[in-house]
Amino acid sequence: MTIEIVQIVQELSSVGGVESVASELACAFSRAKIANTVLASAVGEKATPGTRIERVGAWLSRIKTRGILRYLGRAFVVPTFTLLATRAAYHHPKAVIISHGDSLIGDVLVVHAVNAQSLAEKRNAGAWSWMLNPMHLWVAVRDRWMIGGLRYRMYVAVSPRVATELQEIYKVPASRIRVIPNGIDLNRFTRDTAAGLNIREEFGIPANAKLLLFAGHEFRRKGLAHAIGALERLGPDVWMLVVGSDNPAPYRKLATTSADRLVFAGSRTDMPAFYAAADAFVLPTAYETFSLVCMEAMACSTPVFATPAGGIEDYLVDGVNGYQIKTDGADIAEKIAMAFSDPVTLARLCEGAHATALNYGWDYVGSRYIELLEQVQASKNEFAPGAMAVGA
Structure with a gap:
C-alpha cells in the first residue's frame, strides 16, 4: 500500500522529548522508504534524510521557548503554531496526518502526556505555582477539543498509564487507543x-x-x-x-x-x-x-x-x-x-x-507506527473522523 505520512510538531530537533520523538520517527519512516513530511516552525541541526521539511510560521522560531521566560514564549508560540499548522494540514488531504498535539485536526494523535492528570498530581502534592503558567489554560481547551471531542481516528498512548488516563478522563474508547512506547536512537545513545x-x-x-x-x-x-x-x-x-x-x-x-x-x-x-x-x-x-x-x-x-x-x-x-x-x-x-x-x-x-x-530501537517502534498508519489509510476514505475506530 502506498502511504504518505505528514507529521505535525512545533519543533523538530534532538532537544526535548516530543521534539526528538518526531525527529526519530521521521528518520524511521525514511529508512522504511515511506514518503514523509514534517510541518514545523523550528528545525534543529539534526538531519532527517529522506524527510521533507515544510516550515510553518518559521518566524515563531525566533521567540524563545526555553529559559527563564519560557512560559511566556510558549504561551504565544504554541497556540499560534497550532492554528497555523491546522490550516496547513488541509493542504495534505491524501496524507495520513500524525500530530504530537500541535494541530486541531488529523488522523493519529500521539499523546505523550495527559496534562489534566499531570496537574492533578501537582495539586495532590500541594503545588500551585502552575496556575501562573498561562499555557495550562490553552492546553486544557486544546485537549478537550482534540481528545474529548474524539477529533482523531486513533490515539497513540506512549504507555499503558496514558491509555488508562485517556479512557478515564476523556472517555476515549479502548478500541481507538494503541500503546506504542517511545524509542531510542541506539547509534547516538551509547556509552562513550x-x-x-x-x-x-x-x-x-x-x-x-x-x-x-x-x-x-x-x-x-x-x-x-x-x-x-x-x-x-x-x-x-x-x-x-x-x-x-x-x-x-x-x-x-x-x-x-x-x-x-x-x-x-x-x-x-x-x-x-x-x-x-x-x-x-x-x-x-x-x-x-x-x-x-x-x-x-x-x-x-x-x-x-x-x-x-x-x-x-x-x-x-x-x-x-x-x-x-x-x-x-x-x-x-x-x-x-x-x-x-x-x-x-x-x-x-x-x-x-x-x-x-x-x-x-526506533526501527522497531517505527514499524509499529507504520502498521497503524497503514490501517488508518485503508479506512480513511470510507469513514469520517470520529465515525469508526480502526480495528473496531
Whole structure:
C-alpha cells in the first residue's frame, strides 16, 4: 500500500522529548522508504534524510521557548503554531496526518502526556505555582477539543498509564487507543567512555568519584530536592551533576554538607556524554508517562534509580537495570549506596540497563507506527473522523 505520512510538531530537533520523538520517527519512516513530511516552525541541526521539511510560521522560531521566560514564549508560540499548522494540514488531504498535539485536526494523535492528570498530581502534592503558567489554560481547551471531542481516528498512548488516563478522563474508547512506547536512537545513545571523562573534566568532577546524574527541565516535578536529599546522606566520594534549564538557586540551598559535590550544568544537547560520565541516573519524579531520559540512560549502560511514576515501571526492574525508588532522600540513598558498594552488582545493573534499551530501537517502534498508519489509510476514505475506530 502506498502511504504518505505528514507529521505535525512545533519543533523538530534532538532537544526535548516530543521534539526528538518526531525527529526519530521521521528518520524511521525514511529508512522504511515511506514518503514523509514534517510541518514545523523550528528545525534543529539534526538531519532527517529522506524527510521533507515544510516550515510553518518559521518566524515563531525566533521567540524563545526555553529559559527563564519560557512560559511566556510558549504561551504565544504554541497556540499560534497550532492554528497555523491546522490550516496547513488541509493542504495534505491524501496524507495520513500524525500530530504530537500541535494541530486541531488529523488522523493519529500521539499523546505523550495527559496534562489534566499531570496537574492533578501537582495539586495532590500541594503545588500551585502552575496556575501562573498561562499555557495550562490553552492546553486544557486544546485537549478537550482534540481528545474529548474524539477529533482523531486513533490515539497513540506512549504507555499503558496514558491509555488508562485517556479512557478515564476523556472517555476515549479502548478500541481507538494503541500503546506504542517511545524509542531510542541506539547509534547516538551509547556509552562513550572518553566523552564521559571529558564531561567530568569540564565540571571538575574527579575521575574516580561516583557520579549521579539528574536531568529534567522541571526540577520540582522531577524531584530534584529528593535527589539532593540522597546526596546529603551519601559519602564524600559521591557527586551529582544536574542538567536542565530550571532555576538552580533554591536547590543549591538544600545542599549543606554536599554543596561542593553538587554541580549544575544548565541546558545541554550533548546528553549521551553526560550519561557516559555517570555511574547512575536518578529521577525521583512525581509524574511521567514514559520518561525518555531514563531509557536514554539505559542505552548508555547507566542504571536508573527512578520512581514508578507512570511508564517507568513498565521497564525498570529492581536488581536488573536499576531500582525503583520513593520520593524520599533516605530511600534513594540506601538503594544507591547498596549498588555503589558492590562493583559486581553495579556492573550487572549496567549490563541489564543496556539489554533493556535494545528492545526500544526506533526501527522497531517505527514499524509499529507504520502498521497503524497503514490501517488508518485503508479506512480513511470510507469513514469520517470520529465515525469508526480502526480495528473496531
